[in-house]
Amino acid sequence: MVADKIKKVDKLTITFLVDNSIEWFTKLPPGFTHEIKIHLGEHSPAVNPVTGAPILDFEKFCCGAHGFSALIETQVEGSEPQLTLFDTGPESRSIARNIASLQIPVQRISRVVLSHWHSDHSGGLLSFLRIRKAAFADPDCDPVNPGLVVVDLHPDRPIARGIAPGGPTKVIGQLATDPRFEEIEELDGFIEKHSKEHLVAEDTVYVSGEIPRVTPWEQGLLGAVRWVGDEESKRGEWVEEEQIMDERYALVDVKGKGLVIFSACSHAGIVNVVRDAIVNFKRPIHMVIGGLHLATPDLVDRIEPTVQFLADKVRPAPTYVLPMHCTGFQAKAALEKALGEGCVPAGTGIRVEVTGDGEVEKRIFAPTISL
Template identity: 25%
Template structure:
């Protein structure tokens, strides 16, 4: 999509939002469509603030040069406090280039209580955060955001920005219920709350540099054998100031029909480690982890893949399809593969079978260190 088209869509969206709510949404930006200059960093520390499990018996390890520091007991100073695990993901990313450091919070877990609890126990410093990124519009990735901002916004930079893949992040979503043809609410990211907290939203349908150290892939091309496995359904419309722009979607959607979620604006977050290559973080990878990595290679011009990290949404994958995808991951020749969240135990086992020297399985509280 060209920048001109993006700006037309943005103007339509602004008008719709103005009609739906009294709140001003001036804090929305459109990322430039110009090619990016991909930054290189010397070191990346990734702390897993939220994942689905915690294992206090994990041992320190180094796999293909990547250090895994396990979480230990997961208890706070008060032994009655312990790390909270939940269906969701949140990563605290600290990068270093020479003497310049940057900190990014990628996704926010399902609920603020888990995120705030784990920030305290793990003793990360949220006041250092330079930017926020949301990977896609699922509650288990943005659910903790408003509570995080309620506690820490005053201590963060006045010009703090949230980088979202595009309008699709703000759509209303529902989940299929046990009764055929019926759905349960799965919420929507409320940009009114972001405006109230004075957080500017940057819509990044195109690749975007974040905080001078990271970059996002922009909209991910679908070009591998991968397919989107069943997940949520999506409603693209503006209602009462909530929702997403439907001006360029299908007639069926404009009639108010919900459709299977294609995650058109899901994006991956990436770092280029000096001398090592790309670290590609796919928080859920609904559009395909291989697709995500290939997109990162294309937009960066960097072929070497150092690490493939995050949720890959292969938990529900049939065995034959899973084996195919893991084989395609192997063809990318990553130094390490680090499954989290929705990747599934089945993926971890298959990856360990096909790539026995290249897999790290962290849990909530783990720290991964990638360095030149």
């Protein structure tokens, strides 16, 4: 099994490049760093000559956008850190601004993993590739990882996807077109197509295959449709596609802590995602990160059983849940009520560091799920 071959990491660092929210002041657990602290402590801000105080230059701060992107840095002791970009946000501007704001070393990113074909996750991909390509043209660039960057994609790229609450004949809008394979290759992206589970980043990051749909109330993205036909002749039709079967999650196993799960949008259902991770890895869950897709009014009835599962059905419960992107206010409030400080208000610009512990690792046991 692929899961048996994953390497437990000694250190995991996550930087949230794109999310719907910005969080500057909320109390965060140990290991979490606000964007303001990063700018003041690491980016040598300009100092007002009169007051002597460093200036918070908001022109250089991150912006939020409806989408998701996380930079995942994994390290095993004695090896070089591996940088993997998980999703790229919805469009070209937010990821470009936030990469510049956080001074991300794009030339060190060796792989982009796209969770699924929706433009709020793929829309910044070409922008990222342009930024990375330009970085190598800079004479001051340190070419840590020159040349092509791997772009890890599900092979089933749709012509178009849309939303039709009243059925396929009543499409109210479609998402922007996902990047084409040839566009990616023109910007030095080396495409790898994966429909099955696999390991990347020197075997420190797991990317899932098809997520089993077993939870009764998790019924996909209601009203989702897909254009099926011939792109060149412009002939085709909209068909129902609520399950979004190309969606994949990623995870990292931190020594002495357990699994850190990245579920960018959870169209498959976060309960299905967590179940699959526990079944495959038989490890406790340290963090659940990403969009839980519980925001729209037609999904309100999924909030209570989802929260109950994360808080009460998994033992031990996840140490932290970071509800982001498409989770929605009502679901976040319910998670905070159930988990207390275990529900973390993460957002764009926040950095998370998880340090492994070899001694604790010896005492970790497999989690259990009650039905």
